[in-house]
Amino acid sequence: MAVDEKLQKHYSYFDQFLRRSKREFEAKLHQDIKQNCALDDFDLTKTLGAGSFGMVVLCRDKRDKNIYALKLMEKSNIIKTRQLVHTGAEIKLMKNLKFPFFIDMHGFFMDNVYVGICMSFANGGDMFTHLREQKKFDESMSKFYGAQVILAFEYLHHLGVIYRDLKPENILLDLQGYLRVTDLGFCKKIDNTRTYTLCGTPEYLAPEIILSQGYNKSVDYWSYGVLLFEMNAGYAPFYAKDPMRLYEKIVAGKFTFPTFFSKPLKDLLNNILIVDRSKRYGLLKNGVKDIKGHDWFKNTDFDQLKP
Numbered sequence: 001m002a003v004d005e006k007l008q009k010h011y012s013y014f015d016q017f018l019r020r021s022k023r024e025f026e027a028k029l030h031q032d033i034k035q036n037c038a039l040d041d042f043d044l045t046k047t048l049g050a051g052s053f054g055m056v057v058l059c060r061d062k063r064d065k066n067i068y069a070l071k072l073m074e075k076s077n078i079i080k081t082r083q084l085v086h087t088g089a090e091i092k093l094m095k096n097l098k099f100p101f102f103i104d105m106h107g108f109f110m111d112n113v114y115v116g117i118c119m120s121f122a123n124g125g126d127m128f129t130h131l132r133e134q135k136k137f138d139e140s141m142s143k144f145y146g147a148q149v150i151l152a153f154e155y156l157h158h159l160g161v162i163y164r165d166l167k168p169e170n171i172l173l174d175l176q177g178y179l180r181v182t183d184l185g186f187c188k189k190i191d192n193t194r195t196y197t198l199c200g201t202p203e204y205l206a207p208e209i210i211l212s213q214g215y216n217k218s219v220d221y222w223s224y225g226v227l228l229f230e231m232n233a234g235y236a237p238f239y240a241k242d243p244m245r246l247y248e249k250i251v252a253g254k255f256t257f258p259t260f261f262s263k264p265l266k267d268l269l270n271n272i273l274i275v276d277r278s279k280r281y282g283l284l285k286n287g288v289k290d291i292k293g294h295d296w297f298k299n300t301d302f303d304q305l306k307p
Contacts, residue, residue, distance in 0.1 A: 007293060010302045014151075018158040021098065025159050028096045029189075037061075037107040037118055042070055053077075053185070054114070058121065068106060071117040078115060087115060090184050093161065094119075100306060101152040103172065103182040122180045124173035127231075131168050136234030139262060139296075145171070146228050147292075147300050148179050153224065154288045157217045160191035166223040167201045168230065178305075190216060202243055203236040207251045207275045221282035221291075225272030232265060233258050237273060251275065264296040 042059040049056045054073035061068060078087050094105035094117065104120040127145070131137065137145070149166070156163055164186040172180045186199050194214035206222035208215045229237045237255035240246040249255075253275035257266050268291070271281040281290040292302065 006301060006303075010292075011289065013303065014154070018155065021155065022159055024098070025096055029092065033092055033095050033108070035107075035109045037116070038109050039072075039111060039114060039116060042068070042118075044070070059118075061118070067121050069119045069121045071119060073115045073117075075110065075113060075115055086185070089189075090187065091115075091117060093184055093187055093189075097156075097159075097184075099152060099155045101148045101179055101181055102156075102184075103180040119182070120180070122172035122174050122182075124175050124177065126169055127171040127173060127179070128168035130173065131231065131234065137231045139232060139265060142228060142231040143297065143300060144177070144305075145179055145231060146224075147297060147302060148305055149181070149224060149227065150288060150291055151302060151305065152181050153217075153220050156187075157220070157288075159189075161187055161189045162195075162217050163187055163220050164200050164223075165204075166220065166227055167204050168227070192216075202246055203238060205247070205250060207253065208277065210247045210251055218277050218280060218283055221272055221280060224282075224291075225269055228265070229255075229269055229273070232261060237269075262296070264294070264298075268294050268296045 041062055043062060045058045045060065047055055047057050048069060054071065054077070056069050056071045059068055059070045060066070073087065078084055091105070091108050094103070095108075103122065105117055106120065107118040109116045149171070153163065163181070163184075165183060166181075170181060170183045172182050174180070188195055188197075194216050196212060196214050198209060198212070200209065200219070200223070204223040204226045206215065206219040209219055226236055226238075238246060238249045240249060253273065255273065257269070261269075268281070271279075271294075272291070274280045277283055281294075282288055284290055286293075291297070292300075
């Protein structure tokens with residue numbers, strides 16, 4: 001596969017950036033993080049979302065007058081579900097990630113009722129909502145989003161961390177259309193080891209998770225393929241009302257392309273959504289370069305993707 005000069009320069013620049021980022025990340029990861037705000041520091045305006053973890057509210061910081069999103073998790077629920085260490089790891093990870101396509105954390109606090117995480121407010125909504133409104137994205141739009149996600153994953157994986165929960169609901173957009181990956185609750189630092197935990201969203205689960213085979217960043221590349229398919233088609237490649245039937249389809253790795261998919265897109269997906277991990281793009285000798293250098297991303301300037 002011939003590599004054009006612009007892409008070669010990107011590889012060189014980004015590899016240097018990744019090495020520098022890992023040194024900084026490793027140096028800070030074991031440092032204690034101090035609380036730097038309190039619930040009283042914010043004027044809460046409206047609820048942006050709610051779930052089993054708690055809720056996310058729009059707020060204004062009384063100190064700097066800026067608008068933020070505040071994730072409020074009930075402390076009693078965290079303790080009851082034995083997630084205190086897990087939540088602490090999420091906060092520490094958010095604090096130390098420095099990449100434009102991950103949501104920024106500006107502070108956190110813990111009081112008698114809540115654990116609160118103050119984050120940047122992505123004012124363009126989430127990808128799930130936009131995808132449902134537009135039915136599907138055209139390939140140029142999907143390529144724009146897909147390029148940002150693969151850069152985010154390359155950065156995260158270089159730090160030895162896997163994400164494990166990619167889906168449109170966890171991708172927020174700003175008004176310019178640039179994305180922010182959010183909800184790092186399933187992230188795990190595994191470095192060169194494997195993990196066996198069953199977690200993620202059913203339609204996005206990789207075969208190796210379902211089969212309890214032990215996995216690493218392989219699951220993120222699989223879910224990336226599912227996301228690319230869903231952005232372009234408007235639906236996921238594997239679907240069934242019955243969860244067991246869904247898992248059977250995923251493990252079989254059989255899916256059908258819509259007729260309007262371009263040949264390069266189909267070729268890329270055929271090389272990512274592949275059950276055999278020894279053949280899956282992202283995991284081969286060239287790593288993520290097999291994806292970034294694929295024909296579908298031809299003419300994509302990865303270095304220009306800056307919000």
